[in-house]
Amino acid sequence: MSAPTPTILHAEDDDNDAFLVARALAGAKVKPRVCRVADGQNAMDYLAGAGQYRDRARFPMPDLLLLDLKLPLRDGFEVLAWVRGQEQFHGLP
Numbered sequence: 001m002s003a004p005t006p007t008i009l010h011a012e013d014d015d016n017d018a019f020l021v022a023r024a025l026a027g028a029k030v031k032p033r034v035c036r037v038a039d040g041q042n043a044m045d046y047l048a049g050a051g052q053y054r055d056r057a058r059f060p061m062p063d064l065l066l067l068d069l070k071l072p073l074r075d076g077f078e079v080l081a082w083v084r085g086q087e088q089f090h091g092l093p
Contacts, residue, residue, distance in 0.1 A: 005030075005033050006032045007063050008033070008062055009065050010037075010066045011037050011042075011079065013072055022034060038072070039073040040071040040079045043067065044079055047083065047089065
């Protein structure tokens, strides 16, 4: 039985930066599932499973959060503070 595919939540508003991350991950031995959001509010909604992100089959809980600090709506520092304040994300790198 194979291990489940890891999921990365990539909060990034710049298409070029997202492309570079995707390209870097393409060379990994394990091919992660990358879910991208383009602003801080959507990152928080995704993590909380709120709104359009309620379906965990389509939007699984990530194993890793890659977070741009200069995001629209809520910047990365706000998202990080919120994540660190949520007990369920205590071990989320």
